[in-house]
Amino acid sequence: MILIVPANPLRPRRPDEHFAAEAEAARAAGFQVAVVDHDAVARGCDVHRAVASVSGTGAAVYRGWMLRSERYAAFAEALAERGVVLRTSGEQYRRAHELPGWYAALAAVTPASVWTRGSDQADLDQARVALGPGPAVLRDYTKSMKHYWDDAAFVPELDDAVAVWRVASRFLELREDDFVGGFVLRRFERFTSAEVRTWWVNGDCVLIGPHPDSPNERPSVEVDLESLTPMIAGLGLPFVTVDLALRADGVWRVIELGDGQVSDRPTTIEPEAMIAALLGPPRP
Template identity: 25%
Template sequence: MKEQLYILFCESPFQTNKVDEDFEDQFISAKENGFETLLFNFEDLTSADRFSVVTKRIKQNEELATVIYRGWMLTPKQYSILYNELLSKNYKLINTVEEYQNCHYLPDNLRFIENRTPKTVFEKFDSENSIDKLIEKSKIFGQKSVILKDYVKSEKHDWETACFVLDASDTDKLKQTINKLIELRDKYLNEGIVVREFVELNNLTIHSKSGMPLTEEYRLFFCNKKILGIYDYWEEGEYKHSKPDTTEFEEIAKRVESNFFSMDIARQKNGELIIIELGDGQVAGLPDKTDRNEFYKQLQICCC
């Protein structure tokens, strides 16, 4: 008999036993495509005194079953709590904590994508000294333009002040931008800072609110090494090209140590495709235009 698969969503912060409204459409599509659903309270998990009751509404399962989380990003520590609590109820998340971190933290997944992603340096952030060390490492970029992010997220909507630096050898500007990034990420800063060579991407348009350039990017999902789908990344802008051939990215995906992850790719001005980032598939958002039903249908197929 086919194994019953479960999808775990976050509960609404306002109503018990109801899915968080931001995931309602996915919750419905998951059910329609044969998944059982479970709910947990995200606020419990992320609070210092309630994390141990995070699965309080999940009953003990008779046999060990695989569960896929679809929800808000978690730190590896939060993921580890969730993983162990679920395991004690006989549910095993599709990725171990290590596999989760492999795609969640850019420095952890560079080893899988190094040949197809812009040159990158990074430094864990634990003191003022870390910034100096990072600036030293950034010398490899010479006068090239760079972009900044933490180990997980950028502040791309503050493109000019906290993300993009025109000339990496302008250390004052680099330092100023790193500090702005740290200030904006605040307590949500993930581990450390990453500096990456800026490459010219094929423009679609300029974001109507933030002024950030929107470029030809796609989000791919992989489950059990199989490609689930390729989706236009931005909701604004016109994708004139037909969807790119993903064969070479499917090859790279086979080496990625994760059972469910996303891969963002972008077209450079010279036509070549590169990888922008990987993400754990459980916390990677579905681009707005993605057909939810199709996504969960493909997920069911890839899981079997």
């Protein structure tokens, strides 16, 4: 297994500082580490040059910054031409990275959601009517702007078309060219715990820890994965994260599913634990 990480922009032969500890842990465990020019991949320009320093052949896992689904697919194709096969295909990455790809499989354990294709106001109006009255959270296929909660995320009442579009407009302003797919409206649910990030490899939960936004906060009760496990296994995705929170009625709910390759590791999880869970024991 090869671990691929973004290169340091100032020292392109070295890993980006954010992923350096994981790269070091992988090397210590006996795995090969390669770096790629993330900015070139993200821009879609000269992807073959961006992966030119990746040597060797075989299976690989990426641990790096988020990529749009179409950029990831081009990245995977360029690596495949060099004999390096990302364990997560382009199609699998899109299903994990974009909410419409995973929502149906987890609808029973996550807030009710509807979405649009594109950013047209009329389509958003249809979506809000379909979800029905009440509060909601607005996002796009891959990300919310929860740090701008009142301005660009929380919708107090979906029946208020003017207020919904005001939040959506601010969301578009903040996301700019990073807007992905369309608007998503998710029924607002009240949670009483910090989020928990769970890590899954081939349908098995291999690591449970805090969310990167609250690395020192842990729930007061044990996370219950019994009903969730067969759902995640049924997705057939090789490496994902699932963020969970405890709802006010004591039920664990899925906040987000994401591709594990571009999910951040909280500082309170040691890189060695991440590598051991992700890559398994070193080859002899």
